[in-house]
Amino acid sequence: MRxxxxxxxxxxxxxxxxxxxxxxxxATDAAREVATRAGKLLxxxxxxxxxxxxxxxxxxxxxxxxxxxxxxxxxGDGVDVTVRTSGSAYNEWFDVQEIVVRRCFAVRVSPQSxxxxxxxxxxxxxxxxxxxxxxPAPPRLPFAELRASLPRVPEGGRVDEAGVxxxxxxxxxxxxxxxxxxxxxxxxxxLLSVEGNHFDPQDCLLARVEPGTxxxxxxxxxxRMPGEGGCTIGNALHPLPPPH
Numbered sequence: 001m002r003x004x005x006x007x008x009x010x011x012x013x014x015x016x017x018x019x020x021x022x023x024x025x026x027a028t029d030a031a032r033e034v035a036t037r038a039g040k041l042l043x044x045x046x047x048x049x050x051x052x053x054x055x056x057x058x059x060x061x062x063x064x065x066x067x068x069x070x071x072x073x074x075x076g077d078g079v080d081v082t083v084r085t086s087g088s089a090y091n092e093w094f095d096v097q098e099i100v101v102r103r104c105f106a107v108r109v110s111p112q113s114x115x116x117x118x119x120x121x122x123x124x125x126x127x128x129x130x131x132x133x134x135x136p137a138p139p140r141l142p143f144a145e146l147r148a149s150l151p152r153v154p155e156g157g158r159v160d161e162a163g164v165x166x167x168x169x170x171x172x173x174x175x176x177x178x179x180x181x182x183x184x185x186x187x188x189x190x191l192l193s194v195e196g197n198h199f200d201p202q203d204c205l206l207a208r209v210e211p212g213t214x215x216x217x218x219x220x221x222x223x224r225m226p227g228e229g230g231c232t233i234g235n236a237l238h239p240l241p242p243p244h
Contacts (some may be wrong), residue, residue, distance in 0.1 A: 078110025
């Protein structure tokens with residue numbers, strides 16, 4: 001009876017302030033916030049397959065990936081990722097100990113999804129979390145072979161663009177390596193590159209053949225970052241200044 005009398009003012013205060021959210025509801029909101037953060041990290045305008053999205057989601061702290069549906073981010077409604085997250089809450093007035101819940105949410109990844117879009121509450125699928133094989137390693141760029149095989153043109157000579165192209169063809173490069181050759185002002189530039197992920201430095205090699213000079217090099221890391229212009233044929237013909 002005494003305990004009820006002591007708690008009565010608290011119940012009256014709660015009634016005066018509106019409905020009090022339970023600790024379980026607060027913990028669920030915390031779990032939902034983890035899923036919302038995952039949606040922000042996965043959001044991008046770059047087309048990606050469902051497998052790429054699933055693989056990326058498994059690397060987010062506090063997230064278990066239970067299901068991935070869809071084909072790619074730019075097909076139909078995009079990719080839906082069902083994730084399981086946890087949240088906790090503790091109210092010293094009502095809880096004996098911290099309340100911890102595990103909940104599942106559907107995170108949509110699509111160019112049409114909004115920044116910070118609240119994921120849908122869903123039932124957790126049966127079965128263990130999904131795992132994804134690491135992406136295939138990019139092909140090795142043949143720096144030593146390229147430097148050794150490019151033609152050396154004497155001072156006063158003429159660079160043969162067709163000869164440079166034949167040299168590259170003889171290297172029998174991996175099909176995943178993109179090759180670009182361009183002649184300009186008596187010199188020939190070469191770019192060998194592999195597709196990057198638009199976040200990390202791109203792998204590429206540059207070369208330039210001109211009378212008296214043949215060079216091959218890999219641009220510095222900062223120049224190979226997305227948007228820096230290091231992995232372009234223009235940088236082969238007119239090298240960027242070294243970073244400070």
